[in-house]
Amino acid sequence: MSKKIFIDFKRCIACKACEVACEMEHGEARIRVFEFPDLTSVAFNCRHCEKAPCMEVCPVNALSKDDDGAVVLDPLKCIGCLMCGLACPFGIPKIDEYNKIMDKCDLCAHRRAEGKLPACVSACPTEALKYGDINDVLWAREGKIVAELKDIGDRTNVLEAYLIR
Ligand code: SF4
Ligand code: SF4
Numbered sequence: 001m002s003k004k005i006f007i008d009f010k011r012c013i014a015c016k017a018c019e020v021a022c023e024m025e026h027g028e029a030r031i032r033v034f035e036f037p038d039l040t041s042v043a044f045n046c047r048h049c050e051k052a053p054c055m056e057v058c059p060v061n062a063l064s065k066d067d068d069g070a071v072v073l074d075p076l077k078c079i080g081c082l083m084c085g086l087a088c089p090f091g092i093p094k095i096d097e098y099n100k101i102m103d104k105c106d107l108c109a110h111r112r113a114e115g116k117l118p119a120c121v122s123a124c125p126t127e128a129l130k131y132g133d134i135n136d137v138l139w140a141r142e143g144k145i146v147a148e149l150k151d152i153g154d155r156t157n158v159l160e161a162y163l164i165r
Helices: 017-026 053-057 083-087 109-113 119-123 134-156 158-164
Strands: 003-007 032-035 041-044 063-065 071-073 094-096 101-103 129-133
Touching: 003 041, 003 134, 017 032, 017 119, 053 063, 053 083, 071 101, 119 129, 129 134
Parallel strands: none
Antiparallel strands: 003 129, 032 041, 063 071, 094 101
């Protein structure tokens, strides 16, 4: 099963708690919050592509998919050639200037191994970030919307009126 972090743009309030949590976990933030003039904001991290261009160009197979579908880097194999950074359509892999090897989001592999959520997901106060399989995330959101509609319906008969139309 391939799991990812799903981003609900409407919920992001640009508080940057995700960036701070990521920096505390990895020394440098691997997720970025982009803010736009119309006051919308978007948190963005590695998409862990199904057919990841970064993996395809790596000459030493330093990038691979783990059991959850996360694209993870083997620091012992990486030779810092920068090819993955060039191939990524989002420019995600960044060079670690100190160690001269690449650094990228691994969906907090060490936390997942302990059954925890990625740090950014745990830190988000508005649930703008959700981690899981796409079907589970969609079902959870759908279930919440249906529950809210039902609550309104129970109080106002609006849902019933809507359903029998
Ligand atoms: S680093 Fe870029 S190309 Fe590789 S999986 Fe992440 S988003 Fe895709
Ligand atoms: S920088 Fe490292 S991970 Fe990226 S393509 Fe080169 S060897 Fe592979």
